[in-house]
Amino acid sequence: MTTLRLTAALVAAALSLAPAAFAQDPPPAPxxxxxxxxxxxxxxxxxxxxxxxxxxxxxxxxVTVEITVTKEGRVKDARVVEGEPPYGDAAVKAADGxxxxxxxxxxxxxxxxxxxxxxxxxxxxxxxxxQEPPPPGEPAPSDKPAPKPAPPEPEVIEVVALGERxxxxxxxxxxxxxxxxxGAFGDPFRAIEALPGVTPIVSGLPYFYVRGAPPGxxxxxxxxxxxxxxxxxxxxxxxVHPGLVERVDLYPGGYPxxxxxxxxxxxAGETRPAANEWRGEASLRLIDVGAMVEAPIGDRGAALVxxxxxxxxxxxxxxxxxTQLDYWDYQGRxxxxxxxxxxxxxxxxxxxxxLGQEDEDTGEMQTLFSTQFHRIxxxxxxxxxxxxxxxxxxxxxxxxxxxxxxxxxxxRDFLIGARTQxxxxxxxxxxxxxxxxxxxxxxxxxxxxxxPDETTQQLANLFPTRQDIMVGLYADTILDLGxxxxxxxxxRIDLWGSRGNTAFSADFRLxxxxxxxxxxxxxxxxxxxxxxxxxxxxxxxIAIGSLQGGLQKSFQTxxxxxxxxxxxxxxxxxxxxxxxxxxxxxxxxxxxxxxEDIDPNARxxxxxxxLEVFLKRRxxxxxxxxxxxxxxxxxxAINRENFVPRFDRTHVLNAAVSWDPGRGWRLGSRFVFYTGxxxxxxxxxxxxxxxxxxxxxxxxxxxxxxxxxxxxxxxxRGWISLVLxxxxxxxxxxxxxxxxxxxxxxxxxxxxxxxxxGVEGGF
Numbered sequence: 001m002t003t004l005r006l007t008a009a010l011v012a013a014a015l016s017l018a019p020a021a022f023a024q025d026p027p028p029a030p031x032x033x034x035x036x037x038x039x040x041x042x043x044x045x046x047x048x049x050x051x052x053x054x055x056x057x058x059x060x061x062x063v064t065v066e067i068t069v070t071k072e073g074r075v076k077d078a079r080v081v082e083g084e085p086p087y088g089d090a091a092v093k094a095a096d097g098x099x100x101x102x103x104x105x106x107x108x109x110x111x112x113x114x115x116x117x118x119x120x121x122x123x124x125x126x127x128x129x130x131q132e133p134p135p136p137g138e139p140a141p142s143d144k145p146a147p148k149p150a151p152p153e154p155e156v157i158e159v160v161a162l163g164e165r166x167x168x169x170x171x172x173x174x175x176x177x178x179x180x181x182x183g184a185f186g187d188p189f190r191a192i193e194a195l196p197g198v199t200p201i202v203s204g205l206p207y208f209y210v211r212g213a214p215p216g217x218x219x220x221x222x223x224x225x226x227x228x229x230x231x232x233x234x235x236x237x238x239x240v241h242p243g244l245v246e247r248v249d250l251y252p253g254g255y256p257x258x259x260x261x262x263x264x265x266x267x268a269g270e271t272r273p274a275a276n277e278w279r280g281e282a283s284l285r286l287i288d289v290g291a292m293v294e295a296p297i298g299d300r301g302a303a304l305v306x307x308x309x310x311x312x313x314x315x316x317x318x319x320x321x322x323t324q325l326d327y328w329d330y331q332g333r334x335x336x337x338x339x340x341x342x343x344x345x346x347x348x349x350x351x352x353x354x355l356g357q358e359d360e361d362t363g364e365m366q367t368l369f370s371t372q373f374h375r376i377x378x379x380x381x382x383x384x385x386x387x388x389x390x391x392x393x394x395x396x397x398x399x400x401x402x403x404x405x406x407x408x409x410x411x412r413d414f415l416i417g418a419r420t421q422x423x424x425x426x427x428x429x430x431x432x433x434x435x436x437x438x439x440x441x442x443x444x445x446x447x448x449x450x451x452p453d454e455t456t457q458q459l460a461n462l463f464p465t466r467q468d469i470m471v472g473l474y475a476d477t478i479l480d481l482g483x484x485x486x487x488x489x490x491x492r493i494d495l496w497g498s499r500g501n502t503a504f505s506a507d508f509r510l511x512x513x514x515x516x517x518x519x520x521x522x523x524x525x526x527x528x529x530x531x532x533x534x535x536x537x538x539x540x541x542i543a544i545g546s547l548q549g550g551l552q553k554s555f556q557t558x559x560x561x562x563x564x565x566x567x568x569x570x571x572x573x574x575x576x577x578x579x580x581x582x583x584x585x586x587x588x589x590x591x592x593x594x595x596e597d598i599d600p601n602a603r604x605x606x607x608x609x610x611l612e613v614f615l616k617r618r619x620x621x622x623x624x625x626x627x628x629x630x631x632x633x634x635x636x637a638i639n640r641e642n643f644v645p646r647f648d649r650t651h652v653l654n655a656a657v658s659w660d661p662g663r664g665w666r667l668g669s670r671f672v673f674y675t676g677x678x679x680x681x682x683x684x685x686x687x688x689x690x691x692x693x694x695x696x697x698x699x700x701x702x703x704x705x706x707x708x709x710x711x712x713x714x715x716x717r718g719w720i721s722l723v724l725x726x727x728x729x730x731x732x733x734x735x736x737x738x739x740x741x742x743x744x745x746x747x748x749x750x751x752x753x754x755x756x757x758g759v760e761g762g763f
Contacts, residue, residue: 043100051094054086071109168511183705189238196612206231212608212634213264216534239351243281253556254525257474257490263554274302285758301336350374399540429480484515501547505530519564588645625657720761728753
């Protein structure tokens with residue numbers, strides 16, 4: 001309950017601060033104009049492409065194979081392009097049984113070469129058979145060990161089309177691995193806080209700085225659709241069912257040109273592609289229930305529905321009578337193949353959160369905080385040729401938030417967006433991406449009642465009715481220069497408009513990946529990014545938008561090394577330096593040592609310098625884990641005064657381990673450590689408590705998360721798990737500020753702890 005109140009308090013405080021086939025046509029005669037090129041349709045699998053997990057393998061692995069599909073639709077040969085044995089051997093062996101509709105040119109079958117990527121995930125171990133006691137009168141079995149049961153049939157792995165390599169500096173989280181991370185509750189988005197470069201405001205709350213950029217400057221996307229939040233209120237789960245999420249990418253800086261208009265990092269989630277077979281997941285936990293199911297529609301389409309509903313109100317009433325907390329979310333998707341090369345998709349999703357407190361005098365439930373958002377995304381995807389893909393999309397949305405004690409007051413945003421993206425594979429070494437996107441936002445404040453009070457009117461005046469427009473054009477090119485050297489230059493231009501003011505921005509990106517040896521690669525990224533003045537926290541329906549003071553800017557640089565280590569370990573070490581100009585960070589600059597007359601709309605300069613270390617062995621290995629460490633220092637400057645922002649943390653450490661002892665068990669734990677926050681006083685004349693004399697920071701914080709799972713397999717694809725998980729099993733309290741009445745003493749919250757017991761299953 002303390003955490004929920006803290007979330008509401010943060011909001012209140014913020015408000016107060018205001019696949020390709022490469023057959024070629026014969027060249028035309030030099031004396032004649034080139035004839036139109038006949039359309040080439042790439043081969044399409046007649047059934048899901050599958051491979052078996054190899055015997056003796058451990059953990060998750062990716063393999064890329066190149067295959068030749070004959071005119072009859074059979075695989076003529078296959079070779080491993082990328083991957084290690086025994087996984088590459090298993091992929092080549094499986095390719096012999098794949099069947100395709102052959103590639104065609106002008107309707108005639110042709111031979112084609114394509115590449116596919118196979119993701120191997122180890123099958124869950126089956127429990128040993130229970131030995132029945134001998135019938136009466138028969139001798140007991142000897143003490144000799146019983147013969148080992150026959151190994152279970154290897155799990156079937158689905159093959160997906162080869163995608164582009166992750167951008168330089170990107171940290172990707174897959175669903176299979178994230179569900180094993182203690183404290184993340186199987187949620188890919190909640191695992192973001194465990195990555196290097198991410199500094200939380202408060203442990204467990206889904207608001208964080210990324211390489212010194214405040215929460216309001218971090219962009220959230222789901223399938224390239226902009227969303228205002230990723231998490232439910234307080235410590236709730238993400239707003240999208242985890243079974244729908246394929247992966248989550250964190251771009252801490254120098255991100256691809258398609259992501260613009262944010263001066264901080266980018267968190268981008270990608271949903272799983274439509275399936276041509278039944279699949280689903282469900283969970284029943286102490287706090288909520290959720291499910292997702294997808295079904296094929298003939299051989300051309302698929303439909304998906306999912307969502308979650310929380311019944312925390314009943315549980316919360318036991319611990320905090322008079323308090324009500326509700327949340328729900330929904331997802332729906334329909335996709336249909338118009339032709340072998342064209343598909344339309346409708347994707348609708350949204351979420352709702354409510355926190356209320358019963359009035360002691362009237363007994364009525366009063367809103368502390370409520371928020372909701374909704375999105376409908378209509379997409380058209382087409383393969384224009386064997387080398388070119390096109391996506392066109394239109395998005396409609398509604399964001400809305402209400403606030404403490406202001407019944408009938410809502411801040412809203414109606415939005416419409418459109419985007420076009422073209423991806424062209426000029427050759428195996430050149431990939432070009434270009435696009436155009438535009439967004440129109442209509443913000444307004446709805447004040448209920450005939451005579452709104454003064455505070456309500458002030459909020460309505462602070463966030464007046466207005467229309468914002470943003471139009472952007474971008475392009476980048478992934479160049480494979482040979483010998484593993486990859487360079488990605490990119491650029492983006494944007495036009496901004498709000499309340500009669502306009503602005504223009506030009507961004508650039510340059511990233512490179514250079515191998516030093518077979519196992520060592522150098523990674524570098526640099527970029528310039530712009531953003532309109534944003535609100536201090538990502539809250540649906542709220543944005544400052546004023547362009548009178550110009551755009552915020554950030555110059556982002558990073559350089560690092562990536563190493564493949566023995567025993568399946570990988571490690572990265574990255575140094576970064578970000579410069580901030582015209583930054584709107586009222587949350588970080590407020591109360592910086594006694595100046596109570598700070599203008600909450602003031603702009604600041606600043607920088608962030610640090611080192612990120614990430615050592616990892618996949619959590620899906622029998623024994624896996626990681627260590628994520630960030631050493632950083634962020635500064636701000638206002639009116640030539642330099643200072644450390646109030647949410648700067650020098651050291652942030654996450655370490656996790658996951659162990660499979662067999663028989664379907666999985667045990668895991670995570671250790672989290674943060675340096676204490678800087679000591680800041682609103683009133684410099686109030687003395688510090690004796691224990692704080694000579695200190696510059698509050699006490700550090702640590703916590704330990706734990707997870708225990710017992711899993712059973714059902715048939716070849718089904719599974720069910722019993723999961724016991726707890727965030728902050730150590731019941732640690734966290735110091736978040738000073739309470740300066742008579743003496744400035746540390747103000748703590750907590751222990752912020754979430755126990756979770758649930759049943760999960762899927763097929």
